[in-house]
Amino acid sequence: MNHLMQIFALVELSITCAVVMILLLQKTSSQELSLTTKVMLILLLGNLFFWPLGLGMELPLVAYVRGVIGDLSIVTMLLLWTSLLSGRKPTPFAFKVSIACIAIVFYPLALGIGMIDPYAWGYGSVLFFIAVLLFAVVCGLANWSKGVWIIAIAILAWAAHWHESANLWDYLLDPFLAIWALIAVFGALYRRRRDKARSGYLFRPG
Numbered sequence: 218m219n220h221l222m223q224i225f226a227l228v229e230l231s232i233t234c235a236v237v238m239i240l241l242l243q244k245t246s247s248q249e250l251s252l253t254t255k256v257m258l259i260l261l262l263g264n265l266f267f268w269p270l271g272l273g274m275e276l277p278l279v280a281y282v283r284g285v286i287g288d289l290s291i292v293t294m295l296l297l298w299t300s301l302l303s304g305r306k307p308t309p310f311a312f313k314v315s316i317a318c319i320a321i322v323f324y325p326l327a328l329g330i331g332m333i334d335p336y337a338w339g340y341g342s343v344l345f346f347i348a349v350l351l352f353a354v355v356c357g358l359a360n361w362s363k364g365v366w367i368i369a370i371a372i373l374a375w376a377a378h379w380h381e382s383a384n385l386w387d388y389l390l391d392p393f394l395a396i397w398a399l400i401a402v403f404g405a406l407y408r409r410r411r412d413k414a415r416s417g418y419l420f421r422p423g
Contacts, residue, residue: 320395
């Protein structure tokens with residue numbers, strides 16, 4: 218069973234690595250790739266990451282990637298996959314702000330700063346589980362259905378022990394998701410401040 222979990226984890230990360238490479242490719246291109254092209258590239262690049270290619274490496278490339286970054290959360294993985302397959306529809310800014318705020322509070326406390334350890338809540342705290350469900354409800358009320366089913370799949374994966382971790386936090390949040398949210402929030406605030414400054418300069422008397 219553990220061996221099967223390892224294979225599933227490598228398959229997931231192989232697909233995710235392929236998705237990241239295609240997203241970076243699209244960033245340099247003004248033309249949107251067709252869905253067929255994206256799927257073909259995912260299959261090609263995913264196989265390159267998953268199967269051992271020799272070149273002095275005893276393990277597949279994805280095994281080395283996993284050794285460095287570990288397993289991504291289900292939320293991060295699904296956000297990446299859907300952002301590629303559903304086009305360039307942006308993730309709601311409110312979601313990014315929420316993740317950034319949670320990360321700012323969570324990581325210092327989880328690392329031992331303070332008397333509270335929120336990471337321990339992920340091992341079956343009913344209140345924490347209810348809070349996650351309420352967050353999904355808020356996503357639904359905000360008309361972001363993708364957020365609802367992403368959180369739902371993360372909860373189901375945790376309940377089924379899909380990854381090695383038994384902590385719900387590891388299915389919902391990881392450092393890469395936190396960094397992405399923080400960069401997005403601070404970048405948006407910077408652009409808003411810059412645009413406001415430019416607007417004030419343009420309409421300044423004289």
